[in-house]
Amino acid sequence: MTSRALGERAAAAALLALFVLAYLWPVIFGGDVLSPGSLLWSFAPWRTSIPAARAQFYNQLLSDVPTSYYPWDALARSMLHHGTFPAWNPYAFAGTPFFANLSVAWLGPFSLPLWILPLDYALGISAALKLWAAAFGTYLLVRELRLGFWPGLLAGASFALCAFDVVWLTHQAHVAVAVLLPWLVWLVERIVRRGGRAEGVALAVVVAAALGGGHPGTQVHVLAGTVLYALVRSATVAGVPRGERLLRLMTVAGGIAVGALLMAVVLVPGERAALGTVGEQARRNGGVGSGLDVLPLRSLLSAVFPDWWGRPSEALIAGPVNYNERAFYAGTVALVFALVALVSAGGWRRKAPFLPLAALGLAVPLNAPLVRSFVVGLPGFDRVLDQRLLLWFAFAVAVLGAFGLDALLRAPRRQLRAWAVVVAALAGGVVAARSIALAPGDVSGAFDHLSNRFAGLTPGALALSSVVRWLALVGGVAVALALLRLQPRRPWLAGSLVALLAALDMLAFAHGYQPMGPEAIVLPPRTPAVAFMQRHVGERRIAGLGPALTSDWSTRYGLRDARGYDAPQPSERFDRLWTVLNEEQVAWRPFEISVLSPAGLRVLGLLGVRYVVTDAGATLPPEREFRPLSIAYRGADATVIANALAAPRALVARRVRVAGSVVAEVRAAAETSFDPRHDAIVPRGEVGSAAPAGAPDSSVRVVADADSRVVLDASLSRRGLVVLDDAWAPGWSVAVDGRPARALQADVVMRGVVVPAGTHEIVWSYRVPGLRLGLLLSLAGLVALLCWGGVVLARPRRAVR
Numbered sequence: 001m002t003s004r005a006l007g008e009r010a011a012a013a014a015l016l017a018l019f020v021l022a023y024l025w026p027v028i029f030g031g032d033v034l035s036p037g038s039l040l041w042s043f044a045p046w047r048t049s050i051p052a053a054r055a056q057f058y059n060q061l062l063s064d065v066p067t068s069y070y071p072w073d074a075l076a077r078s079m080l081h082h083g084t085f086p087a088w089n090p091y092a093f094a095g096t097p098f099f100a101n102l103s104v105a106w107l108g109p110f111s112l113p114l115w116i117l118p119l120d121y122a123l124g125i126s127a128a129l130k131l132w133a134a135a136f137g138t139y140l141l142v143r144e145l146r147l148g149f150w151p152g153l154l155a156g157a158s159f160a161l162c163a164f165d166v167v168w169l170t171h172q173a174h175v176a177v178a179v180l181l182p183w184l185v186w187l188v189e190r191i192v193r194r195g196g197r198a199e200g201v202a203l204a205v206v207v208a209a210a211l212g213g214g215h216p217g218t219q220v221h222v223l224a225g226t227v228l229y230a231l232v233r234s235a236t237v238a239g240v241p242r243g244e245r246l247l248r249l250m251t252v253a254g255g256i257a258v259g260a261l262l263m264a265v266v267l268v269p270g271e272r273a274a275l276g277t278v279g280e281q282a283r284r285n286g287g288v289g290s291g292l293d294v295l296p297l298r299s300l301l302s303a304v305f306p307d308w309w310g311r312p313s314e315a316l317i318a319g320p321v322n323y324n325e326r327a328f329y330a331g332t333v334a335l336v337f338a339l340v341a342l343v344s345a346g347g348w349r350r351k352a353p354f355l356p357l358a359a360l361g362l363a364v365p366l367n368a369p370l371v372r373s374f375v376v377g378l379p380g381f382d383r384v385l386d387q388r389l390l391l392w393f394a395f396a397v398a399v400l401g402a403f404g405l406d407a408l409l410r411a412p413r414r415q416l417r418a419w420a421v422v423v424a425a426l427a428g429g430v431v432a433a434r435s436i437a438l439a440p441g442d443v444s445g446a447f448d449h450l451s452n453r454f455a456g457l458t459p460g461a462l463a464l465s466s467v468v469r470w471l472a473l474v475g476g477v478a479v480a481l482a483l484l485r486l487q488p489r490r491p492w493l494a495g496s497l498v499a500l501l502a503a504l505d506m507l508a509f510a511h512g513y514q515p516m517g518p519e520a521i522v523l524p525p526r527t528p529a530v531a532f533m534q535r536h537v538g539e540r541r542i543a544g545l546g547p548a549l550t551s552d553w554s555t556r557y558g559l560r561d562a563r564g565y566d567a568p569q570p571s572e573r574f575d576r577l578w579t580v581l582n583e584e585q586v587a588w589r590p591f592e593i594s595v596l597s598p599a600g601l602r603v604l605g606l607l608g609v610r611y612v613v614t615d616a617g618a619t620l621p622p623e624r625e626f627r628p629l630s631i632a633y634r635g636a637d638a639t640v641i642a643n644a645l646a647a648p649r650a651l652v653a654r655r656v657r658v659a660g661s662v663v664a665e666v667r668a669a670a671e672t673s674f675d676p677r678h679d680a681i682v683p684r685g686e687v688g689s690a691a692p693a694g695a696p697d698s699s700v701r702v703v704a705d706a707d708s709r710v711v712l713d714a715s716l717s718r719r720g721l722v723v724l725d726d727a728w729a730p731g732w733s734v735a736v737d738g739r740p741a742r743a744l745q746a747d748v749v750m751r752g753v754v755v756p757a758g759t760h761e762i763v764w765s766y767r768v769p770g771l772r773l774g775l776l777l778s779l780a781g782l783v784a785l786l787c788w789g790g791v792v793l794a795r796p797r798r799a800v801r
Contacts, residue, residue, distance in 0.1 A: 008143075008149050009140075009143075011149075012136065012139045012149065012152060012153060012156070013136055013139075015153060016132060016135040016136050016139065016153070016156050016157070016160070017132055019135065019156075019157055019160070019503050019507075020128050020131045020132045020135065020160065021128070022503075022507060023131070023161065023507055023510055023511075024124055024127060024128050024131070024516075026516045026517075027121075027123070027124030027127075027516050028124050028125070028128060030516075031518075032124075032516045032517050032518060032519075032522075033120045033121075033123065033124075033516070033517065033518070033519045033522050033523060034123045034124045034127055034169075034170060034514060034515075034516050035065065035066070035070065035120070035123065035170060035515060035522045035523060036057075036058075036059045036062035036063075036065050036066065036170060036514070036515045036522070037065070037066040037070065037522050037523045037524065038054050038057045038058050038515060038517065038521055038522045038524070039058055039059070039060055039062070039063055039066065040066050040524045040550060040553060041054050041524055042547075043544075043546075043547045043548050043549070043550060044529075044544070044548040044549065044613060044614060044615045044616065044637065044638040044639075045527040045528075045529040045530060045548070045549060045613065045616075045635075045637035045638035046524045046527065046637070047615070048616055048636055048637055049636075049637070051520070051521050053517075053518075053521055054521055055315060055454070056454070056515075056517065057515035057516070057517035057521055057522050058313065058315055058515065059311075059312045059313040059513065059514070059515055060312050060315075060317075061167075061312040061317075061322060061324065061325050062170060062171075062312075062514070062515075063550075063590075064171060064565070065170045065171060066550065066553055067550045067551060067552060067553060067565050067590050068103075068552055068565040068566075068567065068590075069103065069170070069171050069172050069173070070170075070553075071091075071552040071553055071555040071556055072089075072101060072103065072104050072552065072555075072567075073104065073111075073114050073119065073172065074119055074555070074556055075089065075091065075098070075555050076098075076104050076106070076114075076115075077114055077115055077119055079707065080115055081115075084706070084707050085099070085707065085708070086098050086099050086104075086106075086707065087099050087707055087708040087766055087767075087768050088707050088708045088766050089101070089555075090560055090707070090726070091552065091554065091555040091558075091559070091560050091561055092551060092552045092555065092561055092563065092564030092565070092569075093561075093562070093563070093564035093569055093570045093574060093591070093727055094541065094560075094562055094574075094607050094608065094725070094726060094727040094749065094750070095726045095727035095729070096564060096567065096569045096570065096727065096729070097269075097273045097569065097729055097731070097768070099266075099269055099768050099771070100269040100270050100272065100273030100274075100768060100769075100770075101270070101273075101567040101569075102173070102214050102215065102216055102266060102267075102270040103171075103172070103173045103214045103215055103567060104173075104214065105172060105173050105176055105212065105213050105214030105215075106212070106266055107212035107263065107265075107266055108173075108176050108209065108212045108213035108214055109176075109209050109212070109213075110126050110129055110130050110133075110172075110176045110213065111126070111172070111176070111213075113125040113126045113129070114126055114172075120519060120523070123170070124516075126172070127169055127170070127175075127514075130165075130169070130175050130176055130179045131160045131161070131165065131169075131175075131179070132160070133179045133180065133183070134156075134159055134160040134165060134175075134178070134179035134182065135156035135157060135159065135160035136156060137156075137179065137180070137181075137182035137183040137186060138152075138155045138156045138158075138159045138160070138182040138395075138398060138399065139152040139153065139155065139156040140152075140182070140183070140186045141155075141182045141183075141185055141186040141189065141399065142155045142156075142399060142402045144186055144189050144190060145189065145350050145399075145402075145403075146350070147402050147403065147406040148405075148406050148409055148410075148495065149495070150405065150409065150492065150495025150496060150498060150499050151401075151402035151403070151405040151406040151409070151495070152402060153499040153502070153503075154333065154334060154337065154398075154401055154402055154405055154498055154499050154502045155334070155398045155399050155401060155402035156398075157331075157499065157502045157503045157506050158330055158331040158333070158334035158394075158397070158398040158401060158502055158505075158506060159182065159330070159394065159395055159398035159399075160179075160506070161331075161506035161507065161509065161510045162329065162330045162331070162394035162395075162397075162398065162506075163302070163306065163324075163327035163328060163329040163330070163390075163394060163509075164178055164388070164390065164391045164394050165178060165179065166509065166510045166513050166514065167324065167325050167327065167513065169514050170514055171215075172214065173213060173214025173215035173218070174214075174215045174217075174218050174388075176213035176214060176215075177210050177213040177214065177215055177218040177219050177222050178218055178222060178391055180206055180209060180210040180213070180222065181222045181225060181226070181391070181395055182395065183206050184203065184206055184207065184210065184222065184223075184225075184226040185225070185226060185229050187199045187202055187203040187206060187255070188203065188226060188229055188230045188233065188252055189229075189233065191203065191230075191248050191251050191252055191255075192230060192233045192234050192237055192240075192245075192248050192249070192252070193233070193237050193240075195240075195244065195247075195248055197251070197792045197795070198789075198792050199251075199255075200251040200252070200254060200255045200788065200792075201255070201785065201788050201789045201792055202255075203251075203252065203255030203256070203259065204254075204255040204256075204258035204259040204262065204781075204785055204788070205259065205262075205785070206259070207223070207255060207256050207258075207259025207260065207262075208258075208259040208260075208262035208263050208781075210222055210223070210259075211259060211260060211262075211263035211266075211267060212263050212266060216270070216383075216384060217283070217384035217385050217388060218388065218391070220380040220381060220383075220384050221384070221386075221388065221389055221391055221392065222391075223256065224380065224381070225357060225391075225392050225395070226252075226256070227252075227256070228353070228356060228357065228360075229353045229357070230249060230252045231249075232352055232353040232356060233352075233353045234248065234249055236348075236349040236350075236352045236353070237349065238349060254788075258781050258784050258785050258788065259781075260781075261777050261778060261780055261781025261784065262778055262781040262782060262785065263778065263781075264773075264774040264775075264777035264778045264781065265771070265774040265775045265777070265778040266774065267774065268770035268771070268773055268774030268777065269768045269769060269770040269771050269774055271770065272730070272769040272770040273569070273729075273730075273769065273770075274568050276571055276572055277568045277569050277570065277571055277572070278566070278568070278569075278570060278571075278572060278575045278587035278588070279566040279567065279568020279569065279587065279588060280383065280568050281572075281587060282566075282568075282587045282588040283383055283384055283385055283568070283588075284382065284383060295320070295323075295326050295365045295366055295367065295387045296320040296321075296323070297366055298319065298320055299319075299320040299323040299326060299327070299328070299366075300328060300362070300366060302323055302324065302327040302328050302329055303327075303328035303329055303330070303335065303393075304332070304335070304428075304432075304470060305432065305463070305466035305467060305469075305470060306324070306327055306329040306466065306509055307462055307465065307466040307469075308462065308463045308466045308467075309323065309324075309459075309462065309463075310457065310459075310462045311324050311453075311512075311513060312324060313453075313512045313513045313514075313515070314453050314454060314457060314512070315457075316457050316462070318459060324513075326365065326387055326388070326390060327390075328362070328365075328390050328393055328394065329394075329509055330393070330394040330395075330397035330398055330401075331397070331398070331401070331502055331505050331506050331509070332469075332470055332473040332474065332505050333401070333473055333476075333477060333498060333501050333502040333505050334397050334398050334400075334401035334502060334505075335397055335401065336401075336404075336421060336422065336425055336473075336474060336477050337400075337401035337402070337403075337404030337405045337477075337498070338396075338397045338400035338401045338403075338404055339404070339421045339425075340404030340405075340407065340408065340417065340418045340421050341400045341401070341403035341404035341407065342400070342404075343417045343420070343421060344403070344404060344407040344417060344418075346407065347403055347407070350403070351400065351403055354395075354396040354399050354400050355396070357392040357393070357395065357396040358392065358393050358396035358397060358400070360375065360389060360392055361389055361390050361391065361392030361393025361394070361395075361396060362390070362393050364376070364386050364387070364389045365386070365387040365388070365389055365390045365393075372386070375389075401502075404418075405495065405498055408481070408484060408494075409484070409491040409494065409495055412484045412485065412488035412491055412494075413485065413488060415481055415484070415485060418481055419478075419481065422474060422477055422478050422481065425470075425474045425477075426471060426474050426475070426478075429467050429470045429471040429474065430471075432463075432467050432470075433464060433467045433468075433471075436460055436463045436464055436467070437460060438460045438464065439458065439460050441458070441461075442456075442458055442460035442461045442464060443461075443464065444456075445457075445458055445460075445461030445465075446460075446461045446462075446464035446465040446468060447465070447468070448461075449461055449462065449465040450465050450468065450469065453511070453512050469508070473501060473505055476497070476501045477498065477501065479497070480494045480497045480498045480501070481494070483497060526557060527635075527637040527638065528633075528635050528636075528637055529613060529633055529635055529637045529638035529639075529640055530549070530557050530559075532632070532633045532635075532640060533557075533559055533611050533613070533633075533640060534557055534558065534559065536611075536632070537559060537560070537610055537611060538610075539560075539608075539648075539649040539702060539705070540560070540608050540609070540610035540611075540646050540648075540649065541559075541560040541561060541562050541607060541608045541609045541610065541646075542554060542559050542560065542561055542562075542609065542610065542611045542612070542613060543561060543562045543563055543593055543604065543607075543609045543611075543612050543613070544563065544592070544593070544612070544613045544614070545593055545595075545596065545612055545613065545614040545615075545618075546592055546593070546594070546614070547590070547592060548613045548614050548615065548638065549613045549638075550590065551563035551564050551565055551590060551591065552564060552565055560608075562604065562607040562608070562609050563590065563591045563592065563593070564590075564591055565590045565591070566587075566588055570591070570727075570749075571729070571749065573662055573745075573748055573749050574727070574748075574749045575587060576662055576663070576666050576748070577603060577606075577666050577669065577748045577749055578591055578603075579666075580597075580599050580600055580603045580666060580669070580670050581593045581594070581597075581600045581603055581604070582594040593612075596612070596621065596626070596629070596641075598623075598625035598626065598672070599670035599671075600670075601625075601626070601628055601629070601643060601645055602645060602669060602670060602671075602672075602674050602675075602676055603669055603670060604643055604645070604646070605628075605643060605645030605646050605647055605675075605676035605677065606647060606669055606674075606676040606725075606747050606748070606750070607647075607725075607749075608646055608647050608648075608649065608725040609643055609646055610642065610643060610646040611632060611640050611641065611642060611643070612640070612641040612643060613638050613639075613640055613641075614638065614639050614640075614641065615638065615639065616634075616635065616636055616637060616638050616639055617639065618639040618641075620641070628643060628644040628645045629641050629642065629643060629644070630642045630644070645675070645676055645677060646676070646677070647676040647677050647723075647725050647747075648677065648725065649702050649724070649725050649726075650700045650701065650702055650712050650714075650722065650723065650724050650725065651677065651678065651680075651700065651722070651723050651725070652694035652695075652698040652699065652700050652714065652716060652720050652721070652722055652723075653678065653679060653680035653693060653694055653720065653721045653722075653723055653746075653752075654678040654679065654693055654694060654695075654696060655678065655679045655680070655693050656679070656680050656681075656682060656687075656692065656693050656721050657674075657679065657680070657681045657682070658681075658682060658683075658684050658687065659681055659682070659683060659684065660683075660684045661683075662683075662748070665681050665683065665748045666748060668681045669681060669747065669748055676747070680721055680723050680746050680747055680752065681746065681747050681748060682721070682744055682745070682746050682752065683745060686744045686745060687721075687744065687754070692718075692719045692720050692721050692754055693720060693721070694716055694717075694718065694719075694720025694721065694722075695716070695717040695718050695720070697717050698714070698715060698716040698717055698718075698720055699714070699715050700712050700713065700714040700715070700722050700762075701713055707766075708765065708766035708767075709763065709764065709765050709766070710724060710726065710763070710764040711761065711762070711763050711764075712724065712761070712762040712763075712764075713759070713760075713761060713762075714755055714759070714760045714761075714762055715758075715759045715760075716755055716756070716757050716758065716760070717757060718757045719754065719755070719756050719757055720754070720755060720757075721744070721746065721752050721753070721754055721755075722752065722753055722754075722755050722762060723746045723747060723750055723751070723752045724750065724751045724752070724753075724762075724764055725747075725750055726750065726751055726764075727749050727750060727751075728743070728745045728746075728749060728750060728751045729766075730769050731766050731767050731768060731769045732751060732764060732765070732766050733764070733765055733766075733767070734751070734753045734762060734763065734764050734765075735762070735763045735765070736753065736755055736756075736760050736761070736762055737760050737761055738761075738763075741753050741754070741755075742754070743764075751764060
């Protein structure tokens with residue numbers, strides 16, 4: 001590489017870093033926190049003291065972050081800092097696998113700041129690294145495609161802050177995978193076109209980083225996009241014999257395979273834990289039938305006018321449900337130049353792979369007949385939410401935009417087709433403006449909205465402001481074309497103007513969507529109700545009525561919760577039991593309790609729920625069936641209800657019921673005669689027709705409680721069933737006095753073991769299913785990588801084209 005090329009690469013890296021910092025400046029240098037946690041102020045125990053400035057840092061479509069991703073990262077960081085292997089999460093679903101939760105991104109490169117820096121600051125650092133990786137990786141790809149410096153900056157800025165990356169930024173896992181797509185394609189381009197050997201080793205490393213980044217759905221889409229690019233590019237590359245093409249494709253396949261082996265230590269446990277869960281069910285066949293696959297055709301308008309219906313960060317959503325979470329926006333400037341690329345001659349061998357990426361990135365999310373049904377039936381695609389394939393569209397638009405700009409910079413006076421695109425874009429904007437039904441004040445409101453995102457929040461004003469923004473940016477492109485025409489020997493003037501327009505375009509789109517604000521606002525504090533439960537709950541659990549004290553946020557306070565959110569847990573058995581508490585529960589939504597019922601009280605008791613949090617001023621139902629309830633805490637922030645039916649952490653069952661099916665087990669748990677403090681339910685296949693019931697004078701207590709090991713001391717006057725009121729899952733085993741015993745599923749979802757009379761030590765231990773196999777496969781992958789790298793270094797370097 002020449003010194004000039006190195007200098008350009010360094011300059012691009014610095015400029016793109018400044019671009020990212022311009023977006024994340026408040027959290028990198030301003031002391032703010034990158035978090036949408038302010039939406040928690042909508043619920044008890046915070047809703048009675050909502051700060052006035054909260055509206056500036058609100059986005060209701062990012063609820064997954066405070067209800068799952070942020071608490072997961074906080075818990076993972078805490079365990080790692082305490083030297084605890086994070087096998088099991090005791091704070092959700094009465095216990096759930098944790099290391100197998102792939103969305104935590106244990107080995108992802110962008111997670112490292114979360115583990116070593118203060119968490120709230122690390123969120124911003126991690127986000128900055130991801131966005132810079134997206135921008136610079138796209139720049140490298142564009143240069144590898146033999147396009148210029150300024151087109152590389154245009155593409156880098158457009159992909160870094162495209163809708164996918166902006167929307168999912170604080171979810172950690174999604175973007176940690178997506179930003180590596182240009183790096184993968186860059187390496188594949190070098191392999192397919194140049195026949196590079198070292199690039200195969202580098203490809204394995206980047207694949208491993210993507211697979212360690214979390215979120216299986218995005219992993220499937222990123223790897224599939226890489227494979228599609230390799231196949232199409234191999235077919236279009238010129239001057240390479242057929243046998244050599246096949247060899248290069250084998251290098252790509254080898255890199256992907258070795259990269260997958262390297263991350264088997266997390267992939268295998270994640271795959272094992274997902275089997276038989278409601279999250280896996282909801283994602284089958286691309287989410288078809290779950291409601292997650294619905295993306296109306298009119299949401300395509302978001303590729304051009306992303307704020308036509310408003311945005312959730314401005315507390316106004318209309319039009320297609322959740323459209324902005326699935327928005328297609330990759331930049332007005334990039335889109336215009338992508339259209340220029342499509343009408344420009346030349347470079348089609350290099351452009352070709354991006355056409356199917358763009359087409360499928362539109363067709364699948366928009367439910368195109370035949371195309372979607374074919375794609376979602378493919379292995380891998382049939383287990384993820386495929387409307388998020390719009391990532392391919394955003395990526396393709398960014399790179400095709402670079403092709404369009406490069407064509408103009410290389411032939412400054414050949415602008416006829418480009419002007420045709422610009423005129424058509426301007427005409428489209430005018431037609432869109434004329435189609436808007438304007439009310440009095442909408443015109444002024446539209447211009448107010450351009451400078452203040454909380455002004456002009458009416459349908460007409462929002463639509464018009466989005467069109468005005470489009471027209472202004474297209475007008476800026478027209479100015480760049482005119483400048484190129486006037487100064488053909490100084491193409492850098494037009495190129496730099498376009499890159500600047502693209503940067504401003506994407507920064508304006510991203511502004512405000514991801515809340516960045518003072519910690520006291522974006523992260524609600526501990527309240528007196530929370531402090532009360534921390535002092536009194538002990539080994540038992542809590543829950544909230546409705547969304548109160550949302551799960552898994554309760555994890556932040558060390559409170560064990562019966563609720564939780566998809567990771568993709570819980571099990572199908574748990575889901576069946578939960579229907580007693582909430583008949584309308586949707587598997588892929590946070591598990592909530594709709595209303596308290598007599599049957600629900602017994603199920604809550606079975607789950608060990610001692611306290612139920614609800615709104616301040618709440619009262620108890622007067623019916624006698626609710627007598628087990630009492631007010632434990634009443635304050636200005638919330639009401640905490642005590643449930644006298646809460647099972648102890650461990651018990652010797654005085655009465656054991658045998659049920660013949662899961663349905664019968666759940667029915668038995670809801671019956672009036674069932675007392676979760678003393679009774680137990682077991683499947684017939686576990687103990688046969690005769691179930692051992694302990695004597696009233698038997699006792700058991702927890703003497704040691706760790707992440708993956710719980711020790712009980714039991715004293716039984718006769719043989720009986722000892723129930724540990726923690727969720728059962730594959731991987732749990734039990735030993736009585738050091739000898740292995742049979743672990744039973746008791747009380748539908750809990751753990752039980754039959755113990756003989758006498759005093760005994762019962763030890764429950766958890767081993768992550770698949771961890772040993774995954775570790776062995778990862779070691780094999782590491783050996784393969786080292787051997788491959790050694791062979792590459794030992795061979796003389798071939799000349800490349």
